[in-house]
Amino acid sequence: MDLLSLLIACGIFFAAVLYSSVGHAGASGYIAIMALAGLAPESLKPAALALNILVATIASTKYIRTNAFSWSLLWPLIITSIPCAYLGGALTLPGDYYKPILGALLIYAAFHSFLTAKKSPTQTIQAPKKWLLICAGLMIGFLSGLVGVGGGIFLSPLLLFLRWGETRIISGVAAVFILVNSVAGLLGVMLMHPVLPEGIGYWAVAAILGGWLGAEFGSKRFSATVIRQVMALVLLVAGGKMFLG
Template sequence: MLPEDIILTVVILLAAMLYAAVGHAGASGYLAAMALAGVSPAVMKPAALSLNILVALIATTKYYRVGAFSWPLFWPLVLTSIPFAFIGGSVTLDAEIYKPLVGIVLVYAACRAFLWADTRSSLAIRSPRKVLLMAVGAALGLLSGLTGVGGGIFLSPLLLFLRWAEVRVISGTAAAFILVNSIAGLLGVISRVPELPRWWVVLSVRNMAVGQPGYPEAVGIGSGYCRHQDDCPGMKPCWGCGN
């Protein structure tokens, strides 16, 4: 493996551990790391969604076991977020649009980390209206599918600001929200791009996690990868174009 490949793997693993501790899956961290490494946008979204699924599944299980979860808060959100995440995942944005959009998301994530760092959980909890939760779910689901984030970085501060749940419940609910949105978004990507091998996502995630040979080529960095990925039609794996 090349040094930059090792660094990217380590950064992704650290992001996964840090984000999982607060009920998030780390998509903004993965996207930032992959963007800095020069990974193609066609690869960034499905890779981030796949990593989201793995990390959010672990976080959701842990929070649910300790009772840090709210079904009344969760089901109206995902009722609309799942179909919209699927729609967003099926949309292939041009690099000129996708990169600035992801950049906005990453800037927001950084600002949120500072602005909400000292937020207290002593405020009284309010009961949200179901129709409002459904509207929020639809908007965040679409954004999740389009960019490859799970939506938790937007959902958590919103729930906290509106005092719709206590912090520990927000973390658990956000983790589950990220999980279902990431699954729906990834299914949308696969439904739109049938030429993308079904095993590709699993392979890329495994290689990212354990640093197995083949990872550089799978994610678009290192030797043997087509450097003209933005010119390749659709979202075909660029190593197949022969350049």
């Protein structure tokens, strides 16, 4: 393993720790790291989705075992998100379109991390209408498959903003949502003969170790204020790189 692959593996490990601690799998972080390392854009989506599946599996198991999960909140989301993630994964955007969309996604994730790092809402929970969840799943699923993420960076802030669940429950739901959408998205990508980076095996090990550690902390209400802010800076730099070429 060369130095660049080692540095990417270290970055993926820390991203997996940070993201899995809040119920996410880290695809936007992996994309940021690989983009900063100069990997080909066509390899970012399949690599991020593959790593996402590993980490989301671990996070889902951890959160479900601690009863931080709601099937009634999840199922309306995934009945539309799964086919839409598959469809989005099967589509390949030209670089002129893919890079700006990916850059906007990363910058959005950065600002969301900055703005929510110190928030701990205690508002009254409101039961969502099923048709609204179905519509949200449709849109988030398609976008997640299109750009190569599990959709957690869209789903969690939406559920929190609308007060559709407690923070820990939302983290658990997001973990499972990310898992099923990442699988669907990767299956769609496989139709287009995806190209995986040479170091993906090493990065997978790093993601598994980081995902297990982060999910363990997350199930015990680990506070991630500072590290979310640091990750937000990485996402912001990577998003800007997508726009600047």
